[in-house]
Amino acid sequence: MCNKDSTPDRIKPFYTTQEPDQEILLIEEEATLKQTLEDSDQLVECTGTVRILQKWSPMGLYFEFPDINTHDFNYGEVEIVSNSFTTTGQIYYVLDNHIAGHIKNDIDIGTDHDLQYVTFHIPNYPDLYGGQSYHDKIDTQTVRWSEVVLEAEGFRIALQPIRDYLGLSQVARSSENIAITGVGQISRIDGKPFKKEKIKPLLNGIRIFLSFSFTNWTAPILVVGSNEVTPKSCEIWQNHSVDADSYLNGWLSSNRGHYLSTAFPGFMKLWANENWREPLELAVHWLIETSRRSGGIEAAIAVGQIPLEMLSCLVFVDDGKILESGEFGKLNAANQIQLLLAHCGIPSEPPSQLKSLSKLSKHLKPTTGPKLITNVRNAIIHPNESNRLAMSKWKNQFSIELEKLYWETNQLLKWYITLILLNRMGYSGQYVNRLIPFPIARYEDVPWNNSIEKAKI
Structure with a gap:
């Protein structure tokens, strides 16, 4: 056990699941729904409140207009335009003034200001040992946790389990469902600010590297960029496949998570090719x-x-x-x-x-x-x-x-x-x-x- 001064700060998640497969409301605001009808090339549109949701079974980004005139809309592709974002989706539900569907591409919202750090969330994170144990007091229980640190291309990526990892991960495993049990944070090693465009290829590299190491699809999702002005300067929401199974099947086991630190620079060098x-x-x-x-x-x-x-x-x-x-x-x-x-x-x-x-x-x-x-x-x-x-x-x-x-x-x-x-x-x-x-x-x-x-x- 290390002394208190050397314990890393806990990374605070922006999004949580209190139970497996609990959907997350990402944004709710006024937006216009637009659709070009295939049989007539006519453009129909209507304005209402849109809700963007992160769902899990199957995992992905979904939208819904819970109170909108559905008369002119059909199943098929649509465009959603709000003050925060423009995206395309696919309607799969039209009934009783309610339209719902799935988002087809990434949603990128917020400013393009410099960032100090980026936080992401990891579904079904397998609580890796990073070479040093730390301890939290949760209610009357002492819980062990560890941090894995990856470094490459001038960036530092810290991976941690969330504070209530133990109980949530056990329920997720037993039910074979998905929960957010891990959180990560990206910052520059030299402490300098950076643009969000810099970390998009890095995020995809992290996804492939972790998926390879765990031999389960594992993705950094619900990405939030922060700076000195605001904790949510920008956000990136993406559709990714994630496995409900958090047991490791690859070249790594959870008690040697620090081996990831050794392998990551070489992976990123290959990824850059x-x-x-x-x-x-x-x-x-x-x-x-x-x-x-x-x-x-x-x-x-x-x-x-x-x-x-x-x-x-x-x-x-x-x-x-x-x-x-x-x-x-x-x-x-x-x-x-x-x-x-x-x-x-x-x-x-x-x-x-x-x-x-x-x-x-x-x-x-x-x-x-x-x-x-x-x-x-x-x-x-x-x-x-x-x-x-x-x-x-x-x-x-x-x-x-x-x-x-x-x-x-x-x-x-x-x-x-x-x-x-x-x-x-x-x-x-x-x-x-x-x-x-x-x-x-x-x-x-x-x-x-x-x-x-x-x-x-």
């Missing part, structure tokens, strides 16, 4: 989809190979110019992935922890993990007679349980994606090896560290 920005976001998207297995384990395996092939092409052709496009295209998927693993210092041998894959390897004689996963994936996505007979042989002659084989293939795909991204960030610390589940997260050094040490001997 135009060649990498879209592929990074796509790779994280496919990693999360592979982890969710929302379409079943077979679908997860089918999509899990996509980011590996994409990243291999990016490293060797688009970004690194190591191979010509035609030369790279002659390689099959397994060889493309194997080449990338070797380039990143990641072992391509089938991990011994994955028993079913190791057994299949002995029978089929593929010597690498990439060849195994492509064999399994191709058998799944091309269910022709030959592949059906092959899978029957794996099951009946080799005594391989296909469910276990599929689960291990999916784990290996996620392991490859995670390590490749960490390697490209220049990360050289420890990570959670989730090839097989453990009651307690097992940390180990990234494999390329071993390669570096061997090279020194």
Whole structure:
């Protein structure tokens, strides 16, 4: 426990949820609703009170005009114009002088004055340990909390759980709903003021970085810029996907949150590279989809190979110019992935922890993990007679349980994606090896560290 003088100031949220899935009223003011009717190109409009709401299931920004003449409006796209903002939306409810719908784009309100700091809110934040514990007294209970600090591009980003994190997060987890349980604050390391346009790319980078690290969609939302004149100089409201699950499934566990501080500068350096920005976001998207297995384990395996092939092409052709496009295209998927693993210092041998894959390897004689996963994936996505007979042989002659084989293939795909991204960030610390589940997260050094040490001997 640290002394009182070294305890960070608690970041005060501007928006809170007293219970999971509690909607938040962001603004209520007079506005004009406009719509061009598709059948006649006629413009209809009406003025009334608009309410902009943050809702959660599904998560997004919504609008409603609770008392407006609905006679001339249809379902479809509309424009909303007020003194504070102009935005577009999609009507999905028209009834009894009440119109409601969802907002289609970002809403940016307030001034463009210099800012001292920016506050954002984090749904289902997983209360990370940042290297030091602090304590709050809430009623009669002493609650431990910690702060994680990220630094890059001259900015400092502090992440904290909210004061009543414990009870709210437990209810959110048990109900599988969403609540604001974390808060963050951005400021310049040198203390100088900055414009809000400077932090928009940073906010998106934070979203992708946290989503990758947690392997759950995690976004900084309900952004508020503050300065010496007013605590709400400007606000940015955006539509983002956020997962209700706050359990960590990626390379990080909550008791080592300070590892984020080590990885973040390298991520932001990669994020600043135009060649990498879209592929990074796509790779994280496919990693999360592979982890969710929302379409079943077979679908997860089918999509899990996509980011590996994409990243291999990016490293060797688009970004690194190591191979010509035609030369790279002659390689099959397994060889493309194997080449990338070797380039990143990641072992391509089938991990011994994955028993079913190791057994299949002995029978089929593929010597690498990439060849195994492509064999399994191709058998799944091309269910022709030959592949059906092959899978029957794996099951009946080799005594391989296909469910276990599929689960291990999916784990290996996620392991490859995670390590490749960490390697490209220049990360050289420890990570959670989730090839097989453990009651307690097992940390180990990234494999390329071993390669570096061997090279020194």
